[in-house]
Amino acid sequence: MIARAKAKPNEFNYASPGAGTTPHLSAEFLKIVGGIEMTHVPFSGAAPAIQALLAGTTQVAVSALPAVLGFIQSGELKALAVTGAHRWIDLPDVPTMVELGYKDFIAETLQFFLAPAKTPPDIVEKLSAKSLEVLKRPEIVDQLRSNGYEVIANGPQGLRQRIETEVPKWRDVIAKAGIKPV
Amino acid sequence: MPNKTALPSRRRILRAASVALGAAATSSFHVTRASAAAYPERPIKIVVPFAPAGPTDIIARILGQNLGAALGGNVIVENRPGAGGNIGIGYVAHAEADGYALLVISSAFVVNPGLYAKSLTTLSRILRRSPNSAPRRMRSWFLPGSASTRSRN
Numbered sequence: 001m002i003a004r005a006k007a008k009p010n011e012f013n014y015a016s017p018g019a020g021t022t023p024h025l026s027a028e029f030l031k032i033v034g035g036i037e038m039t040h041v042p043f044s045g046a047a048p049a050i051q052a053l054l055a056g057t058t059q060v061a062v063s064a065l066p067a068v069l070g071f072i073q074s075g076e077l078k079a080l081a082v083t084g085a086h087r088w089i090d091l092p093d094v095p096t097m098v099e100l101g102y103k104d105f106i107a108e109t110l111q112f113f114l115a116p117a118k119t120p121p122d123i124v125e126k127l128s129a130k131s132l133e134v135l136k137r138p139e140i141v142d143q144l145r146s147n148g149y150e151v152i153a154n155g156p157q158g159l160r161q162r163i164e165t166e167v168p169k170w171r172d173v174i175a176k177a178g179i180k181p182v
Numbered sequence: 183m184p185n186k187t188a189l190p191s192r193r194r195i196l197r198a199a200s201v202a203l204g205a206a207a208t209s210s211f212h213v214t215r216a217s218a219a220a221y222p223e224r225p226i227k228i229v230v231p232f233a234p235a236g237p238t239d240i241i242a243r244i245l246g247q248n249l250g251a252a253l254g255g256n257v258i259v260e261n262r263p264g265a266g267g268n269i270g271i272g273y274v275a276h277a278e279a280d281g282y283a284l285l286v287i288s289s290a291f292v293v294n295p296g297l298y299a300k301s302l303t304t305l306s307r308i309l310r311r312s313p314n315s316a317p318r319r320m321r322s323w324f325l326p327g328s329a330s331t332r333s334r335n
Contacts, residue, residue, distance in 0.1 A: 017232065017236060017237075018232070018266050018267070018290075019266050019297070020266040020267075020290055020293050020294055020297040021266070021288065021289070021290055021293070022288070022289045022290075022293060025293065043233075044232065044233045044263040044264065045232035045233030045234075045235075045236035045238075045239070045263055046232070046233075046235075046236035046237055047233050047234065047235035047236045047239070048233055063237075064236075064237040064288070065237070066236075066237040066240050066241070067235070067236050067237050067240075108289075109237060109288055109289050110288065110289045110292070111237065111238055111241045111242075111286060111287070111288055112285075112286070112287050112288075112291050112292075113245065113284065113285070113286050114274070114284065114285045114286075114287065114291070115279070115281065115284050115285070116274060116275060116277060116278075116279035116283065117279065118279035119279040119280065119281055120218070120279075120280075120281070122217075122218035123218050123221050123280070123281035124281075125218070126218045126221060126253070127249075127253075127281065127284070130249055130252045130253055131245060131249050131252075133252060134245065134248040134249050134252050135245070137248075140244070140248060143244060144241070144244060147240055147241075147244070148237070149237075149241060163291070163292055166289065166292035167292045167295055167296065169292075170289070170292055170293045170296055171295070171296035174293070174296045174297055179297065
């Protein structure tokens, strides 16, 4: 795909789940490190982005796995690479970007569960305890894995720390990819 | 009951809540408007700031369905897409902080502070005071309920 994009600049339109999503930033980063041109076509979420790809409106798409795993497994979509640190357990033949020679090209889409800041702590504690209990059930872990998710479930303090490390990380990616704040 | 004389600042609330979360201990924030023992007394809404059937929507529905059962109540998922997630974020940030409006959000939550400079111009005073504090407003809006999952792009 990189070779073809280099041979025919701007032949590729890529669908993303929206401006500023991690798939969008990953694709912009790929344009830089791969030395290719692609036109960004943002949608309001991964589902409409993938529908556009299936309909041929765009030639490629970048998406978190849950929106595409079923289409990959059914053969409707061809997976070119995963951006995680390791291959996805249920897609053993799909290489990582690092394996393809793109050093440090690791991007994972996280999902956060949050409550407004003034929520009474005893309610936050109840929500947290129950959601962690749910997310650690083996049948839920399996159900999520089959949908393309890996459970972290590290609780409020761990999530707070993760948020504080993720923000500067992505700010750095935005700067390196040359994306102008909107 | 301590600290009932004045309205505590937002940061003070955040600090008090953090302590309670970490230690599961008593906190100074006893002026709660709802009781955890009775919670939930009505359906809980989880806002997803993206279209249905995407990664954030799917996890919200799986979590919501099971969380509702675990809490002995109902959890409904409401999609409020737009502006890269900022519409849904803003909706929950300004909703009543009573545990009935919650947010499941993708990494947009940690990307947007670096991307939506213009939409956050009202925060410029805060930003100038502390260069690394762009997410401070978002941090002060939200308390992490629990980390949920990650998915590969």
